[in-house]
Amino acid sequence: MRTPDMFISGIGVHLPETVSVDWAVADGLYHRLDADLHGWTGVAVAGDLPAPEMALHAAQEAVKRSGVDPTDINLLLYADSWHQGPDGWQPQYYLQRHLVGGEALAVEIKHGCSGMFSSLELASSYLRADPDRKAALLVMADNFGTPLMDRWRPGPGFVVGDAAAALVVTKEPGFAQLLSVCTATVPEAEEMHRAGEPLFPPGATVGRTVDFTARSVAFRTNALRRGGTQALFKVQQQTMAVAQRCLDEAGIGLAEVTRVAFMNSSREIVEQRGTGALGLPFELSTWDFGRTVGHLGASDQLVSFDHLLDTGQLRPGDHVLMAGMGPGVTLACAVVKVLRIP
């Protein structure tokens, strides 16, 4: 989706203090072998701060930096992966009450770790649909420090951290331009994030801890029984195809990509499936930062983008390629051009 008429006017991040991997290893929560193999050094931990509270902090910062009046926000999208609060209630209402008021359409986006990208696509379409619409607030937040989630062993090769991130997207020029955003799904791999478990009753309702490693093993076993790993093969093909399409729609080539913010993953995943697959140097990735905070649900790419801006690693004219993956299996990318440093 070409989106050069969409701008980022404000960005906000709430990133809690980190806990070191060395501490987790010493405490028996994480294996030294995994730490050495995957390269994580720390994880952001929010303690008992609710995800919607982190989301509010990030959103307030983004709105303040954008200069947009909160009541001029026409759309609020709240993307998350994990439980946010009491069942039967949704977290976007918390931000309506405390920040944007009741005029905006406010919706929770349950799109896993690719929720930021789908929010960008939906917001762009929503803003374009009516000339009077001015701004959208996109928020991502998760606190994984609950029962039923082992943040040190949620799945193969990754650890999860807590964070919130927010963007104000406007039709008026901001500090960055959203050139393109693309999403594709490999439906053949739909069972990858649930294999081996019943659809009903849902795991959380019967106290089942999330174990993506066991699901991944079950998926592979089932795939081989049914004829092979074609679905997993296609996931990588689509990873590359979506990135190529996003760059084409942004009108830039690989040589014009300044930095790459992938989903926070192990070094091997970022190096082989990310920068390597695209033919980009690993040094352009944000892995050095991502390894210190863990996989932050849908917030990874924005937290890394904010880090690059805050630490002087971007200049006007730079292009940032963001890429992620979520259940579905969903592959997504966005290209952002920095116009000025906020």
Next chain:
Amino acid sequence: MSDTAPRLVDFVRENLLPAGSTVELDEQTPLLETGILDSLKTAILLNYIRDELGVFVSPVLIDAKNFANVASVAAMVDGLLVEA
């Protein structure tokens, strides 16, 4: 005669077979039906083809036919080398 196929067989055998695999790999061994190629290993193979064999494989060529076995991968790579 091209040495692409034997080089690929060596690479797949040394780098992509699961630990403890009993697969007797040759040029005709199915790569998908045996589970040798998943998402990560597909990426590793493509990166090897680009860095060591000198051709970039476009996403439109990454399909089950071209990656059925080492022989079909080698044929695709040799075709791209001729075009280059």
